Amino acid sequence: MSLSISLSVNGVAREVALDDPRVTLLDLLRERLDLTGTKKGCDRGQCGACTVLLDGRRINACLALAASCDGAAVLTIEGLAQGDTLHPVQAAFIAHDGLQCGFCTPGQIMSAVGLLREAQTGDDPERVREAMSGNLCRCGAYAGITEAILDAQRQLAAPDHAEAA
């Protein structure tokens, strides 16, 4: 069975023919659209390495059928920076050593961008940690990740950054 879908990926309209409806959004991004920034850790919803924003909300790309994303807007790690200018969350991860090997990092960053949009945690590190509990880091960079998110939140709240996220 072949299915044809259209979706927006990082602001670019894409038309894709799917030969098998089992294809996940994650496999579509990585194997068909060559967007390999989104990582496959567990492929079953447990690690968060595949986190992307679907219509503005963070989801695990490994648990979404590509076919069910027809008409949707997807934002991946590749769509965050504006040219050479990093997104404030990306810059904060570097400034605060929010990574070691980097495998979990795209998912952490997309999850953090989603978290900041949800605006539910305030500046409480405990609530930030809870809201990031769907993103595992085998290197244990958690302390830096939490600091990076709190710092990015402060920067984005500053007047000159009002619309960057």
Next chain:
Amino acid sequence: MPSLNYAAPTSVQEAVALLAGAAGLAKPMAGGTDLLVQLRSGRLKPELIVDTKQIPGMIGIREEAGGFVIGGATSGAMLEAHAALKAAWPGVVEAMDLIGSEQIQGRASLAGNLCNASPAADSVPAMIAAAAVAVIVGPKGERTVPVESIVVSPGRTSLARDEFILAIRLPPRPAHSGDAYLRFIPRTEMDIAVVGCGVNVTLDAAGVCTAARVSVGAVAPTPLLVAEAGAALVGHTLDEATLAKLDAAARAACKPISDKRGTIEYRIKVAGVLARRAAAIAFERAAGRVAKGH
């Protein structure tokens, strides 16, 4: 690999016809957070997946006749963001919110949690305590079924193959009502309940309980409505004797298994303790005092 078909119908009739017409196994899909894992592991080999998210009424929350109608595929994130629902049914919303991470919350639904039919499904005891009903659609039209009658055994529901849940209905709320759901897990996040317990009460102006429903999860093949536990609360305030009766009734209903998460004895003991704690929160909420779930 056997072939799999996918359809995203835009009406109930179309969806029912697709489910009825499939030669092999046909599965409705809401968020897919259970379905995709089972598809991947090979545990489930459907011939057809019917994505229900494009069907009118499947996504969204509306107030109706003093109660709430929650579309079958409405995500946990949408429940959490609905202030009126959260104010009326904090226990149901917090139970749903316990499911997985924020990423899972973006997709996972009440109907999917119910129809996956896990004994440990977190939202189910909360829905049972709330006296929620499932609005089921099929070839013969619509029928409503109490949530406690949906799961018949692990992984199996009472729905026919050509039926699916269009919405979950929560009843109107009398004054001085409150609900709560608590689960016990070895970690603080991202784990499966060892025991879960939902309590829903209505009090009179003096704080005496006039109606109560108690449900426990993960301690039997299906989530249970424990009538004796509800009866233990009615006519009483939360004094020690009442709590002891509630505890005993909750424990008596348990028919758990021993597994790596807990032994039979442990699960039974925890069920009694959670019933006491959830009742305390439900009473506080019913009395209008703010109580945080966990």
